[in-house]
Amino acid sequence: MDNSDNCCICFDPLLGVENKKLPCNHIMHYFCFSQYTEYCEKHKKNVTCPLCNLELQITIENPRSNRACCYLCCSLIFVLFIIAGIAVSAYFISKTTF
Numbered sequence: 464m465d466n467s468d469n470c471c472i473c474f475d476p477l478l479g480v481e482n483k484k485l486p487c488n489h490i491m492h493y494f495c496f497s498q499y500t501e502y503c504e505k506h507k508k509n510v511t512c513p514l515c516n517l518e519l520q521i522t523i524e525n526p527r528s529n530r531a532c533c534y535l536c537c538s539l540i541f542v543l544f545i546i547a548g549i550a551v552s553a554y555f556i557s558k559t560t561f
């Protein structure tokens with residue numbers, strides 16, 4: 464058995480699964496690699512090859528976090544609008560009753 468046929472993250476065989484080949488020719492499961500890049504991103508680390516530490520100039524595609532940020536901003540603006548609306552209506556109510 465050739466060692467290069469195994470994933471260098473989980474050491475399982477690469478056969479039959481989608482693989483990721485790095486510029487340093489190290490191969491790993493695509494799934495393992497994406498988990499690894501997610502880990503690096505979470506810990507604010509540079510993404511390097513887990514085997515030879517070659518720095519990988521990859522931009523991590525993470526549409527989920529972008530959307531989450533956008534969602535957070537939108538809900539924040541929404542809450543501000545509600546608060547502003549309550550304040551304005553409270554102001555008008557106090558003006559009409561007194």
Ligand SMILES: [Zn+2]
Pocket residue numbers: 470471472473474475491492495
């Ligand atoms: Zn793997």
Ligand SMILES: [Zn+2]
Pocket residue numbers: 485487488489512513514515516517
């Ligand atoms: Zn490598």
